[in-house]
Amino acid sequence: MTTITIPEGMPQFDDVPRFDVAAVRADFPILDREVNGHPLVYLDSANTSHKPRQVLDVLTEHYARHNANVSRSVHTLGTEATEAYEGARAKIAAFVNAPSADEVVFTKNSTEAINIVAYAFSNASLRPDADERFRLGPGDEIVISEMEHHSNIVPWQLLAERTGATLRWFPVTDTGRLDESGLDDLVTERTKIVSLVHMSNILGTVNATARIADRVREVGALLLLDCSQSVPHLPIDVVDLDADFIVFTGHKMCGPTGIGVLWGRGELLAAMPPVLGGGSMIETVTMARSTFAAPPARFEAGTPPIAEAVALGAAVDYLAGIGMRAIQWHEKELTAYALDALATVPGLRIFGPTVPVGRGGTISFALGDIHPHDVGQVLDSLGVQVRVGHHCAKPVCTRFGVPAMTRASFYLYTTTEEIDALVGGLEQARKVFD
Amino acid sequence: MQLDQLYQEIILDHYKHPHGRGLRDADDPADQVAEAHHVNPTCGDEVTVRVATDGEVLHDISYDGMGCSISQASASVLHELLRGRGAGEAFAVHEAFVELMSGRGQVTPDEDVLGDGVAFAGVARYPARVKCALLPWMAFKDAAARAGVGASPEVKA
Numbered sequence: 176m177t178t179i180t181i182p183e184g185m186p187q188f189d190d191v192p193r194f195d196v197a198a199v200r201a202d203f204p205i206l207d208r209e210v211n212g213h214p215l216v217y218l219d220s221a222n223t224s225h226k227p228r229q230v231l232d233v234l235t236e237h238y239a240r241h242n243a244n245v246s247r248s249v250h251t252l253g254t255e256a257t258e259a260y261e262g263a264r265a266k267i268a269a270f271v272n273a274p275s276a277d278e279v280v281f282t283k284n285s286t287e288a289i290n291i292v293a294y295a296f297s298n299a300s301l302r303p304d305a306d307e308r309f310r311l312g313p314g315d316e317i318v319i320s321e322m323e324h325h326s327n328i329v330p331w332q333l334l335a336e337r338t339g340a341t342l343r344w345f346p347v348t349d350t351g352r353l354d355e356s357g358l359d360d361l362v363t364e365r366t367k368i369v370s371l372v373h374m375s376n377i378l379g380t381v382n383a384t385a386r387i388a389d390r391v392r393e394v395g396a397l398l399l400l401d402c403s404q405s406v407p408h409l410p411i412d413v414v415d416l417d418a419d420f421i422v423f424t425g426h427k428m429c430g431p432t433g434i435g436v437l438w439g440r441g442e443l444l445a446a447m448p449p450v451l452g453g454g455s456m457i458e459t460v461t462m463a464r465s466t467f468a469a470p471p472a473r474f475e476a477g478t479p480p481i482a483e484a485v486a487l488g489a490a491v492d493y494l495a496g497i498g499m500r501a502i503q504w505h506e507k508e509l510t511a512y513a514l515d516a517l518a519t520v521p522g523l524r525i526f527g528p529t530v531p532v533g534r535g536g537t538i539s540f541a542l543g544d545i546h547p548h549d550v551g552q553v554l555d556s557l558g559v560q561v562r563v564g565h566h567c568a569k570p571v572c573t574r575f576g577v578p579a580m581t582r583a584s585f586y587l588y589t590t591t592e593e594i595d596a597l598v599g600g601l602e603q604a605r606k607v608f609d
Numbered sequence: 610m611q612l613d614q615l616y617q618e619i620i621l622d623h624y625k626h627p628h629g630r631g632l633r634d635a636d637d638p639a640d641q642v643a644e645a646h647h648v649n650p651t652c653g654d655e656v657t658v659r660v661a662t663d664g665e666v667l668h669d670i671s672y673d674g675m676g677c678s679i680s681q682a683s684a685s686v687l688h689e690l691l692r693g694r695g696a697g698e699a700f701a702v703h704e705a706f707v708e709l710m711s712g713r714g715q716v717t718p719d720e721d722v723l724g725d726g727v728a729f730a731g732v733a734r735y736p737a738r739v740k741c742a743l744l745p746w747m748a749f750k751d752a753a754a755r756a757g758v759g760a761s762p763e764v765k766a
Contacts, residue, residue, distance in 0.1 A: 548677035
């Protein structure tokens with residue numbers, strides 16, 4: 176065995192922050208359970224993550240001790256609930272390095288967050304006095320990519336239909352990377368918004384967005400990044416990303432379902448017309464017309480998911496306590512291990528990058544001609560939980576010529592033993608169907 | 610859960626060696642021919658079922674599709690069971706199969722009626738897979754209705 180010595184003064188292997196995976200696993204009650212007589216092997220965190228006791232406790236504690244509506248009560252409970260809700264907003268802002276907590280809009284999920292931006296465009300396009308950056312019409316263009324989740328395709332298709340704008344997209348290369356070769360032709364003075372996935376939920380690709388962001392600035396368009404798969408797994412800094420909007424969802428990052436985030440530059444959110452109308456989003460209301468609150472309240476009509484927001488704040492505390500750099504590194508090691516291990520399975524074809532660089536811990540594959548449903552069923556009988564199907568990214572499946580894929584995805588609690596269980600299960604599937 | 614309850618030999622046999630696969634023209638040019646294409650939007654499985662009938666007898670049921678072992682084996686069994694049958698008889702078999710699949714594993718299938726279809730009794734215990742098994746059967750009912758026999762299914766699989 177050869178040992179390579181990294182010269183002094185360079186970053187050393189041991190400098191990488193690490194954490195105790197066994198201790199982390201002990202925080203997640205669900206990881207103790209069995210499935211079909213086998214220990215649970217949960218490889219579906221890109222779908223939804225599990226929740227640590229620290230988050231579950233905060234959720235219960237909120238309802239048990241501090242339950243009240245927010246932003247409208249002078250009483251003690253109302254004040255406590257409001258402080259907890261706004262406190263969570265501040266924690267989440269800090270987690271993605273947002274310059275101000277007022278730039279964090281709570282939504283139901285990423286899908287709703289993208290739709291808020293799309294409908295703000297739509298509403299602005301109907302008002303001659305609206306900010307020009309949000310006004311769309313025939314001749315204007317919206318740019319997405321072939322790598323998107325349906326949630327970052329359909330809202331833009333609908334917006335294009337409503338406004339007469341044209342939808343265009345970046346293709347995907349054979350190795351599952353974003354094809355930026357046509358960047359200058361695709362993103363032009365006609366482009367009003369570019370909405371791209373930061374990390375693909377199906378290929379695992381992490382897109383390097385700097386060049387695209389530069390081009391977006393050059394042509395005066397706006398940039399939205401769908402960070403649903405990246406915020407849970409990588410350190411994210413909205414200033415560094417130079418994006419105008421990012422969206423992400425709580426349940427994929429150890430938080431509850433029903434809570435997501437739209438982050439937008441303060442100045443842009445302030446220029447956006449409201450989308451949902453109702454209580455809490457107004458400045459004043461008369462029978463004839465209304466004026467609207469400043470962001471983020473402008474985009475949070477009605478009673479928000481209060482306990483969920485507070486628990487998402489606890490999730491962010493939990494992740495930050497372990498360290499996003501450490502989580503990223505853990506998943507990088509797992510991904511390298513898994514790519515090697517999967518390469519030993521006869522007939523297995525990986526979709527997306529096959530090297531653990533510029534990708535996260537989400538790996539989709541085909542096992543010979545065996546349909547992913549059947550692969551998933553055999554794995555389930557062994558306690559191994561993977562996702563099968565089109566992963567709400569049908570254009571990616573079409574791009575690679577398959578109707579469906581099998582996907583294994585990792586998180587901070589995933590172990591190499593679980594990847595071994597996956598590989599063993601795939602052998603079993605081959606025996607049943609070959 | 611026992612995997613072999615789901616993947617019975619009969620199902621795997623039909624999957625690996627499907628009977629009557631491929632869309633065909635009618636032998637008798639006087640036949641009514643119609644087809645239906647059904648998809649399962651949650652998994653992307655697809656099947657096209659084509660029915661050729663004189664209004665009394667289902668002369669041919671041909672199909673093509675893409676999907677898991679359960680949906681593809683189910684199409685093969687459908688072809689085998691219903692081709693050449695009188696329309697009334699075929700719909701009785703259809704009803705028995707739908708009843709079996711909706712029974713959550715509590716329905717005892719009648720082999721005289723369902724033939725190889727009894728092998729799907731185990732599938733009924735897996736709610737996530739019931740739609741796979743029903744996909745070709747719902748497409749069949751749609752295709753038959755378009756060819757002028759029976760009515761379109763009320764429940765879309």
